[in-house]
Amino acid sequence: MNDTSEHPIGLSPATLAVTAGRPPRAQGAPVNPPIVLSSTYVSQGVPGPGELVYTRSGTETWRPFEEALGQLEGSARPALLFGSGMAAVAAALSLVPTGGTVVVPRHAYQVSLGLLDELEARGALSVTRVDIADTEAVVGALSGAAMLWVETPTNPMLEVADLPVLVAAAHGVGALVAVDNTFATPLGQRPLTLGADVVVHSVTKYLAGHSDVVLGAALADDETIHARLLAHRTVHGAIAGPFEAWLALRGLRTLALRVERSQATAAELARRLADHPDVAEVRHPSLPGDPGHRRAARLMEGFGSILCVRPTGGPAVADAVVGAVRLWVPATSLGGVESSLERRRRYSTESPTVPDDLLRLSVGIEDVEDLWSDLDAALRVATNR
Numbered sequence: 001m002n003d004t005s006e007h008p009i010g011l012s013p014a015t016l017a018v019t020a021g022r023p024p025r026a027q028g029a030p031v032n033p034p035i036v037l038s039s040t041y042v043s044q045g046v047p048g049p050g051e052l053v054y055t056r057s058g059t060e061t062w063r064p065f066e067e068a069l070g071q072l073e074g075s076a077r078p079a080l081l082f083g084s085g086m087a088a089v090a091a092a093l094s095l096v097p098t099g100g101t102v103v104v105p106r107h108a109y110q111v112s113l114g115l116l117d118e119l120e121a122r123g124a125l126s127v128t129r130v131d132i133a134d135t136e137a138v139v140g141a142l143s144g145a146a147m148l149w150v151e152t153p154t155n156p157m158l159e160v161a162d163l164p165v166l167v168a169a170a171h172g173v174g175a176l177v178a179v180d181n182t183f184a185t186p187l188g189q190r191p192l193t194l195g196a197d198v199v200v201h202s203v204t205k206y207l208a209g210h211s212d213v214v215l216g217a218a219l220a221d222d223e224t225i226h227a228r229l230l231a232h233r234t235v236h237g238a239i240a241g242p243f244e245a246w247l248a249l250r251g252l253r254t255l256a257l258r259v260e261r262s263q264a265t266a267a268e269l270a271r272r273l274a275d276h277p278d279v280a281e282v283r284h285p286s287l288p289g290d291p292g293h294r295r296a297a298r299l300m301e302g303f304g305s306i307l308c309v310r311p312t313g314g315p316a317v318a319d320a321v322v323g324a325v326r327l328w329v330p331a332t333s334l335g336g337v338e339s340s341l342e343r344r345r346r347y348s349t350e351s352p353t354v355p356d357d358l359l360r361l362s363v364g365i366e367d368v369e370d371l372w373s374d375l376d377a378a379l380r381v382a383t384n385r
Contacts, residue, residue, distance in 0.1 A: 014255075017255045018253050020072065021064030022064070023064075035061055036061045038055065062245050064249050066080065072252075073191075080218050080233055081203070082216035082233060082238050082239070084214050084216045085200070088216030089180070089200055091232040092229070093119065095178075096125050098123075098124060101127070102116060102126070102127055102147045105151050105154050132152065138169070156354060159292060160295045176225075182201050183306060185207065188302050189299065197221075200216065202215075204333065205336075207248060208251040209254065209255065213251075215244050262364055262365055263363070265368045266284060266304065268368050273307075276379060278311055278313075278383045283307060284308070306360065306363070308361070309359045311359070315345065319343055326377075327370055327371060333362075335362060341360065343359055
């Protein structure tokens, strides 16, 4: 299988998404890697380095995706594929020493925050929550911390962190930096190239991109950290199935096209919604007045495909909007080719500082005018206008 060295230096991420992880070129060889269905491998004597023995420890079906994602993230090592995004999150948090402090965004994926709360409740670690966009406050909270956990933009509030400054500050006090790069994708930012120690993804979202697999991934350049993540996956058994790995790689091939289309549409919808009479607030980093605009423009390549809307009239109207759409899909998750939306505080576990009426919209690849017509009509119906 190709490794990073086989690709010419300077290929764009859009090209790498298509070319990385391909089989070697040979007459009559397949263009795509095959799916191998085997739980075990022929093995006699002591296995050599990298030799396949048992699928929980490794399989050739994972390797193409792991190599491709590693190259996309600018990593010196392949990614590690996990059975879910939360499995990758759990592996990253296993790096925190017993009793260590993790500084986390107050707004982040609710299940990640739930896992941190669970670990804190049983004394495994302690948690300090911060506004990740308030750089001074984050730096002040890092004293004595073992890890800084970053989402940028955050889920669901789309706060943008000054990642280079925070990485330097965390390393200055001896803390590891882990970044959940699910929202931005490697096309929007590559945290490892800025010095982050660990990057995690919910592969379920943009990387696979079709709402048909549940997978996660973790990356680390440091050999020791990479080995610890690998050991955690092997011992805890949070492994991916071969079909899911193959589907994720197939989805990755169109990542650049999907993200380019969806984030352009998201920006246009945000612009229109900002002037809509039935909308009280819109959040998207593309908007010049958005709190994260200047930082995202400086640090990111694109503004992302998630936007947040607060319709006038409160949570009841927000629920009515969700019930009135016909093209948008009322559903959780994000990053698929289909556009979806949901009111985040319908979950009791969502952060209490997320507004009750906030709708999170995941913009897909449909025609922008069709999406706008459906959303505009739903807003009018919900507000009885």
